[in-house]
Each structure stands twice: as structure tokens, then as C-alpha cells.
Amino acid sequence: MSKEKQFVKEITPQSEDFSRWYLDVIKKADLMSYSPVRGCIVFKPDSYEIWENIQKELDGRFKETGHRNAYFPLFIPESFFQKEKDHIEGFNPELPWVTEAGGEKLEERLAIRPTSETMVGHMYAEWINSYRDLPLLINQWANVVRWEKRTQPFLRTSEFLWQEGHTAHEDEADARRETMQMLDIYKDFAENFLAIPVILGAKTPSERFAGAVDTFSIEAMMKDGKAVQAGTSHYLGTKFAVAFDIKYLDRENQHQFCHTTSWGVSTRLIGALIMVHGDDRGLVMPPKVAPTQLIMIPIGPPKTREPVVARVNELFQQLKKAGVRVKVDDRADQSPGWKFNEYEMRGVPIRLELGPRDMENGQVVLVSRVSGEKKMVAQEHLVEEVQNMLAEIHQQMYDKAKQFRDDNFSSVDTLDEFKAFLEEKRGFALAGWCGSAACEAQVKEETGATSRNIPFEPAEHKETCFVCGDKAQHTVVFGKAY
Amino acid sequence: MSKEKQFVKEITPQSEDFSRWYLDVIKKADLMSYSPVRGCIVFKPDSYEIWENIQKELDGRFKETGHRNAYFPLFIPESFFQKEKDHIEGFNPELPWVTEAGGEKLEERLAIRPTSETMVGHMYAEWINSYRDLPLLINQWANVVRWEKRTQPFLRTSEFLWQEGHTAHEDEADARRETMQMLDIYKDFAENFLAIPVILGAKTPSERFAGAVDTFSIEAMMKDGKAVQAGTSHYLGTKFAVAFDIKYLDRENQHQFCHTTSWGVSTRLIGALIMVHGDDRGLVMPPKVAPTQLIMIPIGPPKTREPVVARVNELFQQLKKAGVRVKVDDRADQSPGWKFNEYEMRGVPIRLELGPRDMENGQVVLVSRVSGEKKMVAQEHLVEEVQNMLAEIHQQMYDKAKQFRDDNFSSVDTLDEFKAFLEEKRGFALAGWCGSAACEAQVKEETGATSRNIPFEPAEHKETCFVCGDKAQHTVVFGKAY
Numbered sequence: 023m024s025k026e027k028q029f030v031k032e033i034t035p036q037s038e039d040f041s042r043w044y045l046d047v048i049k050k051a052d053l054m055s056y057s058p059v060r061g062c063i064v065f066k067p068d069s070y071e072i073w074e075n076i077q078k079e080l081d082g083r084f085k086e087t088g089h090r091n092a093y094f095p096l097f098i099p100e101s102f103f104q105k106e107k108d109h110i111e112g113f114n115p116e117l118p119w120v121t122e123a124g125g126e127k128l129e130e131r132l133a134i135r136p137t138s139e140t141m142v143g144h145m146y147a148e149w150i151n152s153y154r155d156l157p158l159l160i161n162q163w164a165n166v167v168r169w170e171k172r173t174q175p176f177l178r179t180s181e182f183l184w185q186e187g188h189t190a191h192e193d194e195a196d197a198r199r200e201t202m203q204m205l206d207i208y209k210d211f212a213e214n215f216l217a218i219p220v221i222l223g224a225k226t227p228s229e230r231f232a233g234a235v236d237t238f239s240i241e242a243m244m245k246d247g248k249a250v251q252a253g254t255s256h257y258l259g260t261k262f263a264v265a266f267d268i269k270y271l272d273r274e275n276q277h278q279f280c281h282t283t284s285w286g287v288s289t290r291l292i293g294a295l296i297m298v299h300g301d302d303r304g305l306v307m308p309p310k311v312a313p314t315q316l317i318m319i320p321i322g323p324p325k326t327r328e329p330v331v332a333r334v335n336e337l338f339q340q341l342k343k344a345g346v347r348v349k350v351d352d353r354a355d356q357s358p359g360w361k362f363n364e365y366e367m368r369g370v371p372i373r374l375e376l377g378p379r380d381m382e383n384g385q386v387v388l389v390s391r392v393s394g395e396k397k398m399v400a401q402e403h404l405v406e407e408v409q410n411m412l413a414e415i416h417q418q419m420y421d422k423a424k425q426f427r428d429d430n431f432s433s434v435d436t437l438d439e440f441k442a443f444l445e446e447k448r449g450f451a452l453a454g455w456c457g458s459a460a461c462e463a464q465v466k467e468e469t470g471a472t473s474r475n476i477p478f479e480p481a482e483h484k485e486t487c488f489v490c491g492d493k494a495q496h497t498v499v500f501g502k503a504y
Numbered sequence: 505m506s507k508e509k510q511f512v513k514e515i516t517p518q519s520e521d522f523s524r525w526y527l528d529v530i531k532k533a534d535l536m537s538y539s540p541v542r543g544c545i546v547f548k549p550d551s552y553e554i555w556e557n558i559q560k561e562l563d564g565r566f567k568e569t570g571h572r573n574a575y576f577p578l579f580i581p582e583s584f585f586q587k588e589k590d591h592i593e594g595f596n597p598e599l600p601w602v603t604e605a606g607g608e609k610l611e612e613r614l615a616i617r618p619t620s621e622t623m624v625g626h627m628y629a630e631w632i633n634s635y636r637d638l639p640l641l642i643n644q645w646a647n648v649v650r651w652e653k654r655t656q657p658f659l660r661t662s663e664f665l666w667q668e669g670h671t672a673h674e675d676e677a678d679a680r681r682e683t684m685q686m687l688d689i690y691k692d693f694a695e696n697f698l699a700i701p702v703i704l705g706a707k708t709p710s711e712r713f714a715g716a717v718d719t720f721s722i723e724a725m726m727k728d729g730k731a732v733q734a735g736t737s738h739y740l741g742t743k744f745a746v747a748f749d750i751k752y753l754d755r756e757n758q759h760q761f762c763h764t765t766s767w768g769v770s771t772r773l774i775g776a777l778i779m780v781h782g783d784d785r786g787l788v789m790p791p792k793v794a795p796t797q798l799i800m801i802p803i804g805p806p807k808t809r810e811p812v813v814a815r816v817n818e819l820f821q822q823l824k825k826a827g828v829r830v831k832v833d834d835r836a837d838q839s840p841g842w843k844f845n846e847y848e849m850r851g852v853p854i855r856l857e858l859g860p861r862d863m864e865n866g867q868v869v870l871v872s873r874v875s876g877e878k879k880m881v882a883q884e885h886l887v888e889e890v891q892n893m894l895a896e897i898h899q900q901m902y903d904k905a906k907q908f909r910d911d912n913f914s915s916v917d918t919l920d921e922f923k924a925f926l927e928e929k930r931g932f933a934l935a936g937w938c939g940s941a942a943c944e945a946q947v948k949e950e951t952g953a954t955s956r957n958i959p960f961e962p963a964e965h966k967e968t969c970f971v972c973g974d975k976a977q978h979t980v981v982f983g984k985a986y
Contacts, residue, residue, distance in 0.1 A: 057577045058581055058623075059580075059581065059614065062578075064574065065575035067572035067573065070572075070573050073575075074573065091553070092546065092552050093547035094539070094546050095663055096544075096616075097600075097663070118602045118606070118614075119604040119605065120601060121601065121602075121604065122603065123599070123601065124597060124598060124651035125596075132541065134578075141539070144540060165647065167578070181578050181579070
């Protein structure tokens, strides 16, 4: 067997071929490997650690808002999918089926979960009896499978990791409040943790989750102008409650159907943060999610190496104690220059250099990955300076991404205008839409772009549909999407 | 559809029917639900939170010893299983197979992973080139499936959650060091976190992991005298390395096969801690893993309710700030007596009562779940008293479990003696064993008991095989097992 190394010599520039750039970066930074199973990747430690940081942060936010975690079975009986018509239509083409187990053919096929509304619905029907059991607020961290035709590492893989929240409520108002609360948590998380600006809005009917009454999303713009749907929150009405008989006795002792919601984000966020922030030198990791926030590199000739390394290790302890995720690279067999390139490529937000002259002067050099700025800093104020610089870098990354999005955001009145925009710049465009599925389909057919969402706060309100010219019902963001 | 509530009125006493007691307790404490998929349970929030605490603690220990997490695919191609003869023989009868996906029949069947040695082996062959890549120390938190004929909640379910460590090393010595290090971590975790005393030892060949050179285990005794294998650590030699071509260039530039290990614990630990510590009143949770360590219950007549609840909430904040996992139950529609029973049944280690007289005296009452001891404590020393009491309860629970195990641990010289012991007491027995599989099989056939392990530190060394009377090669712990 030959050892096929996924080694990348040079990273293709983004301007030359963005897809190539993406694949080069994630391989060179050792984030993933293709697996022998179609469309499934291995999350190597450097990408899995990003996911762990995402999990930790989101899990805290879910718990603060009263949710608890649980775990439901991976397998879903075929009959469950039949119960909600839209749901089966949406997911059936993507399901893998277990037909044999323990040496026997199964009486009923079992799907590998693509999402868990049906299984959760079945259990909630058993668990919920009275209004006292509501709201029921549960989240699950799990693997799910959707047998995709075209896959792309992190962004679209056959198996992926995610969280799926499932909640049941007494009435529509409470369920809608939950749906919006979770969307807001996703927005705040994307912007304040991943430094990714997002657009909040409602999906058009054709882009809704299979079985939802309303789907809301946060949409992010990648550096090639394409969109990633970074999180969704669904108000499911009583559709799953009716399908699975999730009823409760209300305060007047009457049986009522629950109103349910579901909401999720997945490992595609890893792909999104790479494509939003990365550059031709490699990854650029937002400080709050970065596995390593600061890399320390001792420099100078061999004769001063020992005291320099000793001082670096002292400072390392101070930073670590203060909660900074910090590492030292004191390998003698790699040059500082090689290390500078290596950690820039891996996107570590701050590099710290310390040499013999810095020792004398009681200072260190901090270098920002995002701006390239070099800063001399007194060792005695190191912790504070590092914390400030991490906060600054977060803000700079957010601002930069926001500026990029603004620069690639248009407003169009006709389909031709939109086509011209896509040719010239790519990106998102705001357009009026009459509300007909036909017009939406025409946009997709002629441009490849889809409605991203109906933003809650559009920059302007459009009067006419940019396809048919009729009165606009909504002002919609259109763009090509991953 | 009828609402089938898994409601238990009274918990069956352990002495009457231990299995019944176990099922009563886990239902009444709301830990799980049976799912519509054979042998799969739903981990409800109260049991999942136990698992989260287990994960957090173990994950920290794995990372401290240089391991990183990664994620490998759920699906394993059928051909992978063929590569290691013993492995396929061991797992084949338990595999579920995906034969169709995305509307098409698959060319090659995909197994749902029962464990990931084969997939990891395939990837390691790609990742490892040189001794500089070694040791490679990776862990995975994941779901796995083994299509079991007989299942029992937590202890043996078709799908379960676990962690599986997979490491590759330059030589046998380093791989064996790792195997023992992880076994020691499991032992320390079981004893110092779960308060479960365990016996460390080597499995006999018939009880080894399918494909291992050596399997080591920690074995715990349940309150019915039966054993739970609570964790295993395997030295795999070069068997998987040869099967999957995991080679490296050594320091002399020669190709060598890696020596690999794997090790795991699973959600069966939840079952074990219930069966080791629980009593006729319900769960008894070891303080370090308990989702709620202390429950606060305000008492007294309605007219003093407001100031009492206010004081309880102040103390709640102090305890929470100090890191105690604490909850308040100030519901007015449930009596204190009802609440005392409820939280005893749920196994909360400490109950705090505060009434109007306690207010006057500046004290509270702490009640230990394990000893029933009531203690008046000054409010000003509450945090310290609670922390001490939690530590004390941990130690008492460990000592109690150890005492139980000692009381039900025999030493036998003949198979008849062992049978008599099993009739009278159940439990474990130390016995000499000649090393023949035939003698081991005879024990199993005649008593239902199996060799648990060959303990590293037996209380005595046996001279003759308790079955055939030949010279003993090993002194072995025998017992019935879950």
C-alpha cells in the first residue's frame, strides 16, 4: 500500500481559484483527511478542537437559557418518516438504510438519522402529559447523515456533527419566542465568537426545512461571495405534534397539540470560518475559537538559547494561568523563519518573539496574524497586552469581514442587473420578490443563485419583483450558496 | 395513541428482586426511556448529565496525558473487517449493515462501527511515516452499535456512547506503557470520581478484545454480586498494524510496523454506578459525578416563607459561586416531606433544610443521603461545611462499596466450593486456574460465571486449578457478569 500524503507545497491564491485555495489550506493546515467512505471526512485534531471550542461556547449558552442535553437513537424506523409528508419528501432521497443486523434481515428498515424530529416527536408524545411538562427544552449533540451527491470538506459531508435543539410549547407565541431566541443566540455567537457577520431573516417557502411552518436562518458571506447558511431555527407549528400525537392537558383540562421548534448548527461552521477569514498565507483563526491563541517562539543564537527559552517558559506559565491558550515552539531543528510561516499558515492570532536583546530590554515582540502589526511590549504587562490584542484582533476580523460583505452587497431592480452583478463581483444582492415560486425558480435557473433569506432589517424596501415586475411582497437577499 | 407513562409507584426492594429494583429506580428517577428501536434507549437529561460529567473529567485526564480528540466516520466498509481475522470473528455477529443509500443499492456494504480500530488503522497508515510522527495519541468520543440479543438499560444497549482511544507507538515497550497508563487512569477515575472500587488485571485469552494481544480491565462488583467490566485497555501488538500496513521509518531508516493500543469506557458506567451505590430508597449519586450535589429546601409556615426563601437564595448564590452544583426547590405546592423523598430517590448527596428557627439561629440543617446523618451548621461556614461533607460522602460511599465487595469475595479451591459460594452469597471468588480454555468453559457451563480477570495484586496465590486440580498458572477472579 502506498503512503499517499496529502501534502501541499504552495497554497493556490484565492484570486486564482478559491476552491483550490480552500482545499489547499485545509490540507496544509492538517485539518482533515478524506476517508474511504464516500463523502465522509476524518476530523483531525486541529479541526476537532475548533469544534470542541464551538461546542463548549454554545452549550453554555443553551444551558443558560434553560435547555438540557439528552441523547436519542441513531436509528429511525421507516414508518416514522411516513408520518409527516413534507418531512419524508425532503429527506427520503438522502437516507442511508440499515436492512440487516445481527445476521438477520430486519422486518422494518432503519434509517440513519438525517435529523431527529421524528424520533424526538415519538418520545415527546410519551413524555408530555400536562402544561406542567411544558416548555420542554432539550438539545442533542450528535452525528447525522445525509447521503449527499456533491460533498465538500466541512461544508457538506455525508456524515457531519451538529447540535439539534427540540422544544415543545403550550402555544404558538411561546414557540415563536423560542425560535427567535435561538436565532438570536446563533447570531450573537457567529458575530461575537466567530467574528462572522450574519444576516438574520426568514427563508422563503421553497428553502424551508422539510416540515417547518417557518424557517429562519443566519447567512454569512464567504470570500468568494458565496453564502453559507450558518444556522437555522424552525417554528414547526403543530405539524410534528399532529403527526406524532404530542398532546397536553391545558389549564382548562382540555387536550391541545403542542407547538414545537427545532434549531441547529453543524461542523459546517468550521468551513465557514475558514472561508470568511482565511487569506493567501493560510488560515486566520478568530481568537475566541482558535485552539492556539498565541505561539511563543524563542529566537537568537545557540549561546543565548538557554536563558531565552527559560524566560519564554516563565512567560508561558503566566499566560496559561491567565487563561490564554498558548504554546511554545522551542524546537532547535527548525528556524524561526520556518516557524513564522508555519504558524501564520495555521492562523494562530498572535506570535510572540523573544530574543536576547528583548531579554535585556525586558520586552517581547507581539505580531498580529490579521494586521501583521508588530508591537514591542513590556514583559511585566504581557498578560494584559495579549488579552487586549486578542480582543482587538477579534474586532478587526469582524470589521474586515463586514467591510467585505458590504463591498460585495448590491441592490438590483432587474434580473439582468443581478446577472451583471454576479459576473462582475459575485456576492449578495437585495431584490424585490413577488412571492411566487416561479420567479424564484427562474432566478435559480438563469443565475444559479437562490434566495438566502428575507432579512428582518433590509437596507431598503423594494417595491417591485426583479423578475416579473409585479408588486413585491418581500425584499429578499439572493446569492449563490454552498 | 395511548400515553404509556413509565411510572413506578414503589421501588421493589433490592433483596426481593435486584433486576426489578434496577428498572424501577432508573424509571422513577427519570433517567431513560425505551425507544422504538430494539435495544436502544433514550438517555434523558438526568442520565445524560451524568455522562457529561464523566466526559468532562475523563477528557481532562486524557488531555493532561497528551491525547487529542478527533472524529472518524460512523461507517466502515465491509472489506475493512476482513483484514483482521480475529476482529471480524468477534464482531461480525453484532454488526448492522447499511446496504442502500440515497436511493441506490451500495456496491459494498457499510457496517455501523462497533469500535473503530479498522477505520483508525486505515487512516494511521496514511498519516504515519516516520518515528517523528510517533507516538500518535488520539481519542474519539462517539456512538457505537453492537446488535445485542439481550439488552439492559445503560449496561448493554444496541447503541451506546463511549470514548475510544487509539494510539500508535514505535515499539512494544512504549505501547505497553500506554496500555497501563490508561488502565491506571480508568482505575483512578473509577475510585476517586465514581467511588467504585475496582480490580485491575489481565483478561484470559477467551475474554480478550477481538484482535488484541492482551486485554486489561477494571472490574467492579454490583450490589447483587455480579460484575461489570467498567473499562478496558488493549495492547494490540502489531496485529492491526500488519493488517492495515501502519509502518514508520525508524531512526536507522528501516521500515517497522507500529505497535498500537486501544482503550475505552462507555455509558455502561452509568449503570454501574447505580448498581454499586443505589439502595431501596433509590439512587445514591457519588458527589463528584452527581448532576446536583445539594438540594436546598425552604421549610416552615406560609407567613415566614418570604424571608426564608430569600435567605435560601442568598446561600444558593454563595454555594454556586464556590462551584457547588446546587439547586433550590421552593415550590409552594409540594410539601417538604414529599420533596425529601423525591431528592432521596434521585440520590442527591446533600439536602439542606432552612426554616424560620434556623433563620433566628443563623444555621441550616444538612442531611447526608448516604448516612442519613443530620448536621446543624452555621450559615457563615456553609460553603466549607458543604465541601467537607461532599468529600466525606465520597469517602463513605467508596468505603461502603469496598466493604461490600470484601464481604462478598471468597477464595475457593474446588468447583463445588465455588458453586456453594454462588448459591449462598453470589459475588467474586479467587481461584487457581491451569490456563486451559476447557476448564474455563466448564466453569461457565456449570455455574454461569466467567473469569473476570487475572488480578495484578491478588490477595493470595493459588497453587492448583480449581477445576482439574493441575498446577495453577494463574490466580483468577471468577464471577457472574453483566
